[in-house]
Amino acid sequence: MKHLIPYLQDDQKAADYLRQLRWPDGVTCPRCGSDAVESRERCDNGLQRFNCVHCAACLGQQFAMFTDWTSSIFEESKLRPLEWLLVVGLWQLKLNATEIAAAADIQERTAQRCINLLDGGLYETYHLDPTRQLEHQVEADECYQSAGSKGLPREVERRNRAPRQRGLQLRGRATAETGRPPILGLVQRRDKTDPDAPAAQVYLEVLENVRTATIKPIIAAKVKGGSQFFTDEYNIYHFTKADYDHRTVNHGAGEYARRDPDGACVHCNTMEGMWSGLRNFLDRFKGISQRFLHLRVGRYEFLHNHGHLHWRQTFEAALQSIFSTTGDYLRRMTHQHRRMPLTLCYR
Numbered sequence: 284m285k286h287l288i289p290y291l292q293d294d295q296k297a298a299d300y301l302r303q304l305r306w307p308d309g310v311t312c313p314r315c316g317s318d319a320v321e322s323r324e325r326c327d328n329g330l331q332r333f334n335c336v337h338c339a340a341c342l343g344q345q346f347a348m349f350t351d352w353t354s355s356i357f358e359e360s361k362l363r364p365l366e367w368l369l370v371v372g373l374w375q376l377k378l379n380a381t382e383i384a385a386a387a388d389i390q391e392r393t394a395q396r397c398i399n400l401l402d403g404g405l406y407e408t409y410h411l412d413p414t415r416q417l418e419h420q421v422e423a424d425e426c427y428q429s430a431g432s433k434g435l436p437r438e439v440e441r442r443n444r445a446p447r448q449r450g451l452q453l454r455g456r457a458t459a460e461t462g463r464p465p466i467l468g469l470v471q472r473r474d475k476t477d478p479d480a481p482a483a484q485v486y487l488e489v490l491e492n493v494r495t496a497t498i499k500p501i502i503a504a505k506v507k508g509g510s511q512f513f514t515d516e517y518n519i520y521h522f523t524k525a526d527y528d529h530r531t532v533n534h535g536a537g538e539y540a541r542r543d544p545d546g547a548c549v550h551c552n553t554m555e556g557m558w559s560g561l562r563n564f565l566d567r568f569k570g571i572s573q574r575f576l577h578l579r580v581g582r583y584e585f586l587h588n589h590g591h592l593h594w595r596q597t598f599e600a601a602l603q604s605i606f607s608t609t610g611d612y613l614r615r616m617t618h619q620h621r622r623m624p625l626t627l628c629y630r
């Protein structure tokens with residue numbers, strides 16, 4: 284976080300830095316995209332005001348103003364640029380709302396909202412990015428994360444179901460409905476022969492259940508055809524034989540890794556190691572609501588996939604990603620009061 288210190292002197296410096304990340308090639312109007320903009324006076328909180336000459340002419344007005352934050356997820360926030368900069372830095376350190384509130388000296392509820400905004404922005408632009416695909420050697424595995432409508436009896440009542448059961452009272456594979464949503468993990472192994480190769484790239488999706496019908500479209504969209512595909516013996520993955528070089532290890536028979544005659548190492552150890560990292564991360568939130576689980580998992584995915592970069596590069600990549608969204612996903616999600624079905628996301 285050291286590189287943030289010069290920008291944390293006052294709101295103007297923080298706003299200037301954030302503007303640089305939003306418009307690295309010069310400020311353009313968020314409404315029409317024109318670069319015919321003129322700087323005006325600053326707002327009280329240090330944000331720069333601009334006038335779009337093009338929009339003003341179209342509207343037949345003298346001015347068409349916008350600020351550094353118009354049409355971004357920060358637009359409706361009352362936090363100052365300096366506070367936001369600090370919050371984003373702490374957010375990247377994977378702190379929870381209580382810790383961020385204490386460190387940035389803001390209300391805990393505000394910190395919670397900030398986290399949801401940042402995670403939601405990243406989820407929309409990074410997690411849902413259809414161009415991100417895995418290839419070469421890909422492992423798949425699933426895990427189950429306890430998540431419920433924690434501490435909200437009203438919510439439990441509204442959805443007309445019994446409170447989440449705790450412990451291992453349930454039989455069979457867990458589902459979102461039984462309070463333990465499965466998470467599907469796909470990971471492209473890091474190319475160990477190339478010292479500059481990026482970290483193992485991972486794709487994590489929170490599911491309603493682990494049926495073939497649920498995971499098939501996700502795997503088809505995220506893993507390039509022809510890749511080597513490693514799983515355990517679980518039969519939901521059998522369909523991948525058609526499009527991938529599918530190989531399995533038989534955990535039931537005590538087999539955890541083997542080398543095939545063609546030299547391929549068959550195992551899911553990369554993905555299984557990832558689960559312990561994810562669990563450590565999710566434990567920081569001290570019980571997690573099902574509504575927000577996928578947003579937290581999305582942040583872990585982003586930070587993991589950028590793990591080979593310098594802290595500052597990751598910070599700037601996250602902010603640039605967040606600046607490219609308007610927060611539309613979160614608004615729709617808030618409206619629905621629940622996690623958006625995947626079918627809606629992949630339209």
Ligand SMILES: [Zn+2]
Binds near residue numbers: 312314317335338347
């Ligand atoms: Zn304009």
